[in-house]
Amino acid sequence: MSGPKTFNGWVCEGKGESLEWKEMPLRAEDDYSVDMDVTHCGICGSDVHTLESNWGPANYPCVVGHEIAGVATRVGKKVTNVKVGDRIGVGAQSGSCHECDPCKSGWENLCKGTTRTGTYNSFWPNGDKSFGGYADRWRGDSRFVFKIPDNMTNEIACTFFCAGVTSYGPLKRHNVNKDSVVGIMGIGGLGHYGILWAKAMGAHVIALSHNDKKKEVAKELGADAYVSTSSEEDLKSIKGKLTHILCTGASDDFAWKTFIPLFKPNGTFINVSLPSWNFPEVPPMMLSLSQVNICGSAIGSPAEIEDMLKFAAEHNVLPWIQKYPMKEAPKALEDFNKNLPRFRFVLEN
Numbered sequence: 001m002s003g004p005k006t007f008n009g010w011v012c013e014g015k016g017e018s019l020e021w022k023e024m025p026l027r028a029e030d031d032y033s034v035d036m037d038v039t040h041c042g043i044c045g046s047d048v049h050t051l052e053s054n055w056g057p058a059n060y061p062c063v064v065g066h067e068i069a070g071v072a073t074r075v076g077k078k079v080t081n082v083k084v085g086d087r088i089g090v091g092a093q094s095g096s097c098h099e100c101d102p103c104k105s106g107w108e109n110l111c112k113g114t115t116r117t118g119t120y121n122s123f124w125p126n127g128d129k130s131f132g133g134y135a136d137r138w139r140g141d142s143r144f145v146f147k148i149p150d151n152m153t154n155e156i157a158c159t160f161f162c163a164g165v166t167s168y169g170p171l172k173r174h175n176v177n178k179d180s181v182v183g184i185m186g187i188g189g190l191g192h193y194g195i196l197w198a199k200a201m202g203a204h205v206i207a208l209s210h211n212d213k214k215k216e217v218a219k220e221l222g223a224d225a226y227v228s229t230s231s232e233e234d235l236k237s238i239k240g241k242l243t244h245i246l247c248t249g250a251s252d253d254f255a256w257k258t259f260i261p262l263f264k265p266n267g268t269f270i271n272v273s274l275p276s277w278n279f280p281e282v283p284p285m286m287l288s289l290s291q292v293n294i295c296g297s298a299i300g301s302p303a304e305i306e307d308m309l310k311f312a313a314e315h316n317v318l319p320w321i322q323k324y325p326m327k328e329a330p331k332a333l334e335d336f337n338k339n340l341p342r343f344r345f346v347l348e349n
């Protein structure tokens with residue numbers, strides 16, 4: 001196999017260090033590999049957590065970015081789902097063991113094998129490092145690559161592969177429908193999708209934001225109501241009213257006693273946020289007497305990604321994006337960290 005050996009990307013050499021555009025090694029090709037010229041890559045909160053080693057020391061040098069869209073330029077001989085010239089995308093997961101119980105039951109996103117590969121800051125089964133999409137080129141495994149629907153542009157499509165599915169998967173799995181009253185907590189990249197999905201599923205949607213700055217924009221996104229979680233009065237107005245909360249971001253003073261009373265009986269609190277700190281202990285009495293279900297969700301399975309793309313087309317769900325040239329990735333990250341995006345920043349080559 002004689003494809004390219006390197007790519008150029010925004011490299012972080014260590015915690016707190018600025019990104020530098022550099023040449024890096026591409027992983028080795030194999031029968032399942034796909035090469036992509038990257039056209040777009042979304043910026044996810046997880047990129048920042050990784051660059052800053054918020055979840056423990058990252059495996060530097062890192063090239064982050066796991067909402068990647070582009071055009072296929074080479075495919076291995078066992079690749080059946082992609083051909084050269086196709087517009088394709090990949091999300092936060094790039095490989096799984098295909099053998100463990102979760103993989104065999106269609107939950108590859110929960111793979112317990114040692115060969116589960118994250119799109120960046122991880123290793124391929126052959127030991128090569130995985131690098132993400134703040135780059136000009138990407139090589140990965142076709143089994144986690146998706147064809148972008150004809151009626152969807154790459155700049156829109158890339159954001160579906162992490163923010164889109166991470167918010168769609170759990171809302172669908174927990175049966176959000178026209179009888180649901182859904183609180184979307186944290187109106188950022190994932191949260192704005194949360195509002196769009198929950199509305200498209202027919203729910204009454206309440207934006208739960210940590211202050212009152214996003215009131216207007218939450219309404220524009222389609223939220224039926226807005227609650228600032230720092231206002232006692234606002235919180236009181238929705239006591240006992242919610243069937244679901246999708247938590248995409250919480251302040252570090254998060255308290256269960258603030259949120260559990262917001263539910264109707266048997267409500268569901270779904271966490272997808274991944275802060276560097278832990279949630280506090282759950283008061284057992286409050287948990288029992290509310291019958292609230294507390295659960296989490298991790299990106300989405302390949303089947304959920306396909307299902308999401310279909311749902312998005314049927315219901316015309318389109319994310320809001322703001323583009324930055326790839327060469328301005330450091331500036332885009334700086335603005336991301338100021339909580340400025342409305343709502344997904346997308347880097348463009």
Ligand SMILES: NC(=O)c1ccc[n+]([C@@H]2O[C@H](COP(=O)([O-])OP(=O)(O)OC[C@H]3O[C@@H](n4cnc5c(N)ncnc54)[C@H](OP(=O)(O)O)[C@@H]3O)[C@@H](O)[C@H]2O)c1
Binds near residue numbers: 044045162190275300
């Ligand atoms: N589980 C998974 O598989 C998965 C997948 C992707 C991402 N994630 C995680 O999900 C989280 C959100 O990612 P994202 O890309 O949506 O990030 P984001 O765009 O930065 O959104 C996070 C939101 O958190 C809210 N927030 C609450 N308290 C805050 C505070 N004190 N300061 C700043 N913001 C605060 C903000 O919304 P308001 O201003 O409205 O409060 C902010 O917009 C990250 O932790 C990321 O790592 C998890």
Ligand SMILES: [Zn+2]
Binds near residue numbers: 044047066
């Ligand atoms: Zn992500």
Ligand SMILES: [Zn+2]
Binds near residue numbers: 112
């Ligand atoms: Zn597995």
